[in-house]
Amino acid sequence: MRILFVCLGNICRSPTAEAVLRHKLRELGLEGVEVDSAGTGDWHVGKPPDSRTRQAAQLRGYDLSALRGRQVCVSDFRRFDLILAMDNSNLEQLRRMRPGDAMAELDLFLRRYDLAPVEVPDPYYGGEEGFQQVLDLLEQACDGLLRELRGRL
Numbered sequence: 001m002r003i004l005f006v007c008l009g010n011i012c013r014s015p016t017a018e019a020v021l022r023h024k025l026r027e028l029g030l031e032g033v034e035v036d037s038a039g040t041g042d043w044h045v046g047k048p049p050d051s052r053t054r055q056a057a058q059l060r061g062y063d064l065s066a067l068r069g070r071q072v073c074v075s076d077f078r079r080f081d082l083i084l085a086m087d088n089s090n091l092e093q094l095r096r097m098r099p100g101d102a103m104a105e106l107d108l109f110l111r112r113y114d115l116a117p118v119e120v121p122d123p124y125y126g127g128e129e130g131f132q133q134v135l136d137l138l139e140q141a142c143d144g145l146l147r148e149l150r151g152r153l
């Protein structure tokens, strides 16, 4: 099972989702799940996650230090089973890129697990509370994803 999280810059929301899911998988001893993240934009390719994102995540025990930004590419649609977008704009962009022979299922991460709001708000231009909200939402959504994975693995 291969899961890709996608946001705009790949320095705030999707790397956080990647780190949270990895952490929870390890805690549960669930193996056989590959997790990655990418951005629809290319501004932060090769860069570490945003320092505010890293700090907020670290305070909850998630380590993002090894992650580096990358841009989503057409081969991702063949490599991953499930591609989960953080907001509707990311999802729309992914739908436009999707090749005819795509294997991956595409979905909006929070909506898939019946959470509200259905989008993870972009915290980049906001204050500290935005980074906390991202973590709160992604922790809940990862719990939903883990329930699904337990059923599928």
Ligand code: 4NP
Binding pocket: 007, 008, 009, 010, 011, 012, 013, 014, 039, 043, 122, 123, 124
């Ligand atoms: P992300 O946040 O999509 O959650 O990584 C953003 C990061 C950077 C920018 C926008 C959103 N930016 O405009 O550079």
